[in-house]
Amino acid sequence: MYSKALNLSFILALIVVILGAYTRLADAGLGCPDWPGCYGQLLVPDVISAEYDRPLDIAKAWKEMVHRYAASILGLSIVIIFLLAIFRRPDTLRSVKLPTALLLLVGFQGALGMWTVTELVHPGIVTMHLLGGFSTTTLLFWLLLNERKPLTLDQPILNKHKIMLAIVTVLLVFQIFLGGWTSTNYAALACGDYFPSCLGEMWPDDMDFNNAYYWGPLGVDYEFGVLENETRTAIQMVHRVGALVVTAAIITFSFALRNYKALRNSLLIVLALLTIQVALGIINVVMSLPMFAATMHNVIGLALLLSLVNLAHKMFTKENALQN
Numbered sequence: 119m120y121s122k123a124l125n126l127s128f129i130l131a132l133i134v135v136i137l138g139a140y141t142r143l144a145d146a147g148l149g150c151p152d153w154p155g156c157y158g159q160l161l162v163p164d165v166i167s168a169e170y171d172r173p174l175d176i177a178k179a180w181k182e183m184v185h186r187y188a189a190s191i192l193g194l195s196i197v198i199i200f201l202l203a204i205f206r207r208p209d210t211l212r213s214v215k216l217p218t219a220l221l222l223l224v225g226f227q228g229a230l231g232m233w234t235v236t237e238l239v240h241p242g243i244v245t246m247h248l249l250g251g252f253s254t255t256t257l258l259f260w261l262l263l264n265e266r267k268p269l270t271l272d273q274p275i276l277n278k279h280k281i282m283l284a285i286v287t288v289l290l291v292f293q294i295f296l297g298g299w300t301s302t303n304y305a306a307l308a309c310g311d312y313f314p315s316c317l318g319e320m321w322p323d324d325m326d327f328n329n330a331y332y333w334g335p336l337g338v339d340y341e342f343g344v345l346e347n348e349t350r351t352a353i354q355m356v357h358r359v360g361a362l363v364v365t366a367a368i369i370t371f372s373f374a375l376r377n378y379k380a381l382r383n384s385l386l387i388v389l390a391l392l393t394i395q396v397a398l399g400i401i402n403v404v405m406s407l408p409m410f411a412a413t414m415h416n417v418i419g420l421a422l423l424l425s426l427v428n429l430a431h432k433m434f435t436k437e438n439a440l441q442n
Contacts, residue, residue: 120208123199124262130192131255132420137185138251139416142244142301143409148341149178153235156183189231192254196224199261210265220257227254238339245298252294252420259424263431271380275433279375283433286364286371287426293360294419299331300357304343305350306407313403316355325352361399368392384429391422 141147150156151172157163162179202208203217211217227250233243300306309316316322326348338344345353369392372385398415405411 120199120202120206120211121265123195123202124258124265127192127195127199128255128258128262130188130195131251131258132417134185134188134192135251135255135420136413136417137181137188138248139413140409141181141185142248143407143412144178144181145341146175146178146181147234147239147244148172149175149180149182150186151235153232154186186231189228193224193228196220196254196258212264216257216261220254220261223250223254223257226250237336238341239302240334240336240338240340241299241302242333244302245295248298248302248416249291249295252423255420256423256427259427260431263428264435268435269380269432271378271432273378275378279378280433282371282374283426283430286367287423287430289360289364289367290423290426293357293364294423296353296357296360297415297419300353302340303345303350303353305345305353305357306402306412308347308350308354309403311404311406313400314358316351316358321355322351324348325355327352327356330356361396365392365396381429381432384425384432388422388425388429391418391425394418395422 141149150162151170152158156179157166157170157174162176162183163174164176166174200217200221203211203214207214227247230243230247230250233240234247237243312318314320326346329345329349330352334340334344343350368388372389375381375385395415395418398411398418401408401411402415
C-alpha cells in the first residue's frame with residue numbers, strides 16, 4: 119500500500135504541477151477570488167452575488183477549481199503516505215523524517231495556494247508556490263527511488279564529481295526560481311519576439327535591475343503585472359543569462375562524468391531534457407508564448423530537476439555501493 123500510495127501521489131503531483139502552470143499561464147489564478155470555494159461555493163456557480171467585485175469568467179474559474187481539486191486529492195494522498203509510514207513502517211523506509219517533511223511541505227503549499235488568491239497573485243508568493251510544487255514532487259520522487267533495487271556501481275564516484283552535481287543542482291533550482299519570477303511578473307515577452315537579442319539589442323541600455331527582484335507590497339492586485347517595461351526586460355535578461363550558465367554547467371558536468379558506465383544512460387537523459395528545455399525557451403520567445411510550449415517549459419524544467427535528483431540518488435546513497 120505504501121508503494122502504491124507513493125506512485126499515485128507522484129502522478130498526482132505531476133498533474134498538479136501541469137495544472138498549476140496552465141492555470142498561471144492562462145491568467146486564471148484569480149478565476150475564483152475567494153478560497154477554498156469559488157464565489158462562496160464548492161463548484162463554479164452560474165451566477166454570483168453582488169458582494170463580489172470581480173466578474174465571473176466561467177472558463178477561468180473552472181481552470182482554477184480543477185487545479186484546487188487535484189491539489190486537494192494530492193494532499194489527502196500525502197496524508198495517507200504519512201500515516202502508512204508511521205503505523206505500517208515499510209521495510210524500504212529509511213526514516214519517517216521524509217514523509218513528515220512531505221506532510222509539512224504540502225500543508226505549507228496549501229497555505230501558499232490560499233495566499234496566492236487572497237494576496238492577488240503576488241509574484242513572490244506565486245513563485246514560492248511554484249517552488250513548493252517542485253519540492254513536493256521531488257520529495258515524492260526520492261521516496262520512490264528508495265523503493266527501487268539499489269544500483270551497483272562499477273567504480274567509485276569521486277568526491278569532486280559529487281560536488282559538481284550539487285553545484286549544478288543548486289544552479290538549476292535557482293534558474294527555476296528565475297523562471298518563476300519571470301512568469302509571475304509577466305516578463306516572458308519583455309524582449310518581444312527577439313532572440314538571441316532583446317528588442318533588437320544584445321544588451322539593452324535602459325534596463326532597471328534595481329527593482330527587478332523587489333518584494334512588492336501585499337494587498338496590491340498583481341494580475342498582468344505592475345512593473346515598468348525596463349524592469350521586466352531586466353528580469354527576462356537575467357533569466358536568459360541564467361539559462362546560459364545552467365546549460366554550460368550541465369554540459370561540463372556530463373562531460374566530466376562520461377567515464378562512469380553505470381551513469382551514462384542517466385546523463386543522456388539529462389542532456390536530452392536540457393536540449394528540449396532550451397528549445398522550448400526559444401520557442402516561447404519567438405512565437406510569443408504559445409500555451410503548449412509555455413506549459414511544457416515548466417514540465418520539462420521539473421523533469422530536468424528530477425533527472426539530476428535521480429543521479430544524486432545513484433551517486434550519494436549508501437546502498438549504491440561499489441561492488442567488490
